[in-house]
Amino acid sequence: MNIVPISLPTPFYIGSVNVYLVKEDPVTIIDTGPKTKEAVDALRAGLRQAGIAVDDIRRIVLTHAHEDHCGLARSLRDEAKDAEVFVHNWETGHRVGRFEYEEHLQLLVRAGVPPDELAMMRKLYEGVRQYADALEDDHCVDLNDGAELQFNSGSLRVIHTPGHTPGSCSFIREADRTVIAGDCVLKRVTPNPVLSPDPIDPTRRFRSLAEYLVSLARVRSMAPTLVYGGHGEPIRDYEELFNRYLRAIRERQATVIGLVAKESVSAWEVSRAMFPAADDVHRFLAVSEAAAHLDYAHSEGKLAVEISEGREIYRKPGGKD
Ligand SMILES: [Zn+2]
Ligand SMILES: [Zn+2]
Numbered sequence: 001m002n003i004v005p006i007s008l009p010t011p012f013y014i015g016s017v018n019v020y021l022v023k024e025d026p027v028t029i030i031d032t033g034p035k036t037k038e039a040v041d042a043l044r045a046g047l048r049q050a051g052i053a054v055d056d057i058r059r060i061v062l063t064h065a066h067e068d069h070c071g072l073a074r075s076l077r078d079e080a081k082d083a084e085v086f087v088h089n090w091e092t093g094h095r096v097g098r099f100e101y102e103e104h105l106q107l108l109v110r111a112g113v114p115p116d117e118l119a120m121m122r123k124l125y126e127g128v129r130q131y132a133d134a135l136e137d138d139h140c141v142d143l144n145d146g147a148e149l150q151f152n153s154g155s156l157r158v159i160h161t162p163g164h165t166p167g168s169c170s171f172i173r174e175a176d177r178t179v180i181a182g183d184c185v186l187k188r189v190t191p192n193p194v195l196s197p198d199p200i201d202p203t204r205r206f207r208s209l210a211e212y213l214v215s216l217a218r219v220r221s222m223a224p225t226l227v228y229g230g231h232g233e234p235i236r237d238y239e240e241l242f243n244r245y246l247r248a249i250r251e252r253q254a255t256v257i258g259l260v261a262k263e264s265v266s267a268w269e270v271s272r273a274m275f276p277a278a279d280d281v282h283r284f285l286a287v288s289e290a291a292a293h294l295d296y297a298h299s300e301g302k303l304a305v306e307i308s309e310g311r312e313i314y315r316k317p318g319g320k321d
Helices: 037-049 073-078 101-110 113-129 207-221 237-264 266-276 280-298
Strands: 003-008 016-022 028-030 058-059 085-086 140-144 148-151 154-160 167-174 178-182 226-229 304-308 311-315
Touching: 003 037, 016 037, 058 073, 058 207, 073 113, 101 113, 101 311, 113 280, 154 207, 207 237, 207 280, 237 266, 237 280, 266 311, 280 304, 280 311
Parallel strands: 028 058, 058 085, 085 140, 178 226
Antiparallel strands: 003 016, 016 028, 148 154, 154 167, 167 178, 304 311
16 A cells, blocks of 8 residues: 655644555545645645646545644545545534634633633634635544545554544554554654543543543554654654653653642643743643643542632642542
């Protein structure tokens, strides 16, 4: 099975994004790049070099619905005359009826984000939306964990790997244990568990870090020989990366628990203490990171939480509860 990585520019801090052309019958592209002229041009050039035209594409598969990955899904689908779009139904970013800022707003308020910061985050949220065209629900086919995407020369098995987002999926070619992992596994950075509404109960925060740890271990149990990430170079030593991620996560858990031991705080306050220099979108990512770690520490019984004036305040366990 011929998997061709194509790197596309994005307007985002992360830099370029990797999409993967599976040059087999049916021709399939995994992720699409953001909706920018630069990404469209680079994608067309990459396809042309591989001897493929957009209207040869029969399947568009999304690892997750962040704009840098799903932005062009709609226009590729239309141009390729109704190619099928596959995405896990816990993702919402690509949908016409996506979770809007209002769902996120509740979660941000509860995390202790102050009002002026909320206004800034709304602006960022709306700014990012321009990089993806929304799909109707009936344009999409669900990706189900364990299902197979069949090709004339083999198959890719779907592995639901929630964490970075609720509906993140990876794909394994079992013949040689090659994995396409989207933003679940990145060579140079530990992926951020992005603050998301829980897909089952959107009034709750998705327990991203606990889910992510399960996903990382699940990928490990498959003993991958090569992992293609959503950004950066491929990973040949997953075991090393897995151990590195676990160390980083453990260290951050200790930092977060240490901050709460000093005084009772909100996720926002933890994020400002951990990343005092963070600005614009990084403040959102920082509060995502803090909330994910607080949720995890709480689920392990290492922190207690109470609601005070609509905000979650974390404190040392014990005492009144
Ligand atoms: Zn992402
Ligand atoms: Zn990404």
